[in-house]
Amino acid sequence: MWSWRIMDRAPRDGRWIIAINRREPDRRAVIRWDPRNSSDSEPWRVASCDHGYASDAFTDWMPFPPWPAQGEHADAGQSEIQAALGGETVPTGL
Structure with a gap:
């Protein structure tokens, strides 16, 4: 189960996260x-x-949930997100 966490504990290592705007x-x-x-x-x-x-x-x-594997199309969505983020990879398995 993914739950919200306080920003004081957000990663400061450059990984992408989902956040709530104050x-x-x-x-x-x-x-x-x-x-x-x-x-x-x-x-x-x-x-x-x-x-x-x-x-x-x-x-x-909160971190991104793990990317669901769906056969040969498993990487298609990841590629779209990666392109939208300027080539950076969305973290998985956090």
Whole structure:
């Protein structure tokens, strides 16, 4: 079972996670801590753009669930997400 976790314990190693926006709690974002910008005032990066967010911009997070294997098409969805993230891989099995 996947449950929300407090942001204080979010990974800061560059992996993509799902987060709840503090100002808009009904919105979710795919974000990652950018180690290159950890001293920046906006170290959280959003997958859909290069915009950064402050450390306190999100309230809770969760990892991506494992990617379901479905035969020969198992990697097709992963490739689409990978392309949308600029070639980076979505973490699986966390």
